[in-house]
Amino acid sequence: MSFAHTFKALSDPVRREILVLLKRGRLSAGEIGSHFDMTGATISYHLNVLKKADLVFETKYKNYVYYELNVSVVEEIMMWLSELKGGTENVERK
Amino acid sequence: MSFAHTFKALSDPVRREILVLLKRGRLSAGEIGSHFDMTGATISYHLNVLKKADLVFETKYKNYVYYELNVSVVEEIMMWLSELKGGTENVERK
DNA sequence: TATCTATTTAGAAATATTTCTAAATAACCA
DNA sequence: TGGTTATTTAGAAATATTTCTAAATAGATA
Numbered sequence: 438m439s440f441a442h443t444f445k446a447l448s449d450p451v452r453r454e455i456l457v458l459l460k461r462g463r464l465s466a467g468e469i470g471s472h473f474d475m476t477g478a479t480i481s482y483h484l485n486v487l488k489k490a491d492l493v494f495e496t497k498y499k500n501y502v503y504y505e506l507n508v509s510v511v512e513e514i515m516m517w518l519s520e521l522k523g524g525t526e527n528v529e530r531k
Numbered sequence: 532m533s534f535a536h537t538f539k540a541l542s543d544p545v546r547r548e549i550l551v552l553l554k555r556g557r558l559s560a561g562e563i564g565s566h567f568d569m570t571g572a573t574i575s576y577h578l579n580v581l582k583k584a585d586l587v588f589e590t591k592y593k594n595y596v597y598y599e600l601n602v603s604v605v606e607e608i609m610m611w612l613s614e615l616k617g618g619t620e621n622v623e624r625k
Numbered sequence: 626t627a628t629c630t631a632t633t634t635a636g637a638a639a640t641a642t643t644t645c646t647a648a649a650t651a652a653c654c655a
Numbered sequence: 656t657g658g659t660t661a662t663t664t665a666g667a668a669a670t671a672t673t674t675c676t677a678a679a680t681a682g683a684t685a
Contacts, residue, residue: 441544448542449673450535456615466632479674481633486672500631500682508616515612521550522605543643560662573644575663580642594652594661 443514446490451475452483456492456506463496463505537608540584545569546577550586550600557590557599 446452455469470480484504487493491510496503540546549563564574578598581587585604590597 440547441542444538444542444547445672448535448538451673453534453538460615467630470632476675477632478634478676482673485633497682502632506615511612511616515609515616518605518609518612521554521600522602522609539642545643561660564662570645571662572646572664576643579663591652596662 440514440517442490443492443510446486446492447514449483449486452487452492455480455483455487455504459493459504459506463503465501465503467501469504534608534611536584537586537604540580540586541608543577543580546581546586549574549577549581549598553587553598553600557597559595559597561595563598 447456451473454472458464458469458472466477466480466484469484470477473480484493484495487504488495491507493504494507496505541550545567548566552558552563552566560571560574560578563578564571567574578587578589581598582589585601587598588601590599
């Protein structure tokens with residue numbers, strides 16, 4: 438979506454932990470929820486924030502909704518941070 | 532300080548723009564403020580959030596306070612994101 | 626079809642964030 | 656010293672975020 442949304446999404450510890458869980462592969466909303474001491478509704482809210490930020494995408498199978506990490510947006514933020522660190526003109530060349 | 536504070540600090544567009552300004556070198560609080568249509572008090576608040584997140588540090592000279600980007604914390608977040616992307620076990624080796 | 630399971634939506638309460646104005650500090654200079 | 660400039664602090668108002676409970680939806684199965 439936008440850097441604003443992406444960084445906002447990353448700014449919450451629950452959402453960062455969800456992303457770490459998804460690092461190992463896709464999980465259903467319920468599986469994600471079982472890692473937290475929170476209602477399914479709250480997890481659903483956080484998943485929606487991550488989805489709007491394009492940090493995860495969902496696929497539906499039977500009556501489950503599976504969430505998966507979207508690596509490409511993580512790469513985009515890394516690019517932004519890399520620019521901040523030094524800009525292209527400072528890339529080290531040997 | 533912590534990832535929580537760092538990402539929270541990065542989640543605001545004004546603060547991200549301040550960081551981009553500081554990319555070119557240190558600036559006083561007033562110089563930073565002149566780039567925005569906001570009161571000095573508001574800029575001071577944002578600088579304080581960035582400072583608490585260790586994204587900037589300040590040095591005082593005369594009656595000015597200069598702010599400078601702290602690259603090392605930017606690098607730490609990039610490390611976290613890099614882990615998220617694939618973890619050490621996935622680093623490409625040729 | 627009826628009902629059970631998984632998940633989301635709606636709405637409300639508590640808390641946090643962002644911004645302002647006005648006042649306080651702190652250091653400079655005439 | 657007294658006044659000017661740069662910046663921060665305090666406190667308040669507006670808005671946004673996070674969480675819950677209860678209800679709604681959607682699909683699966685008996």
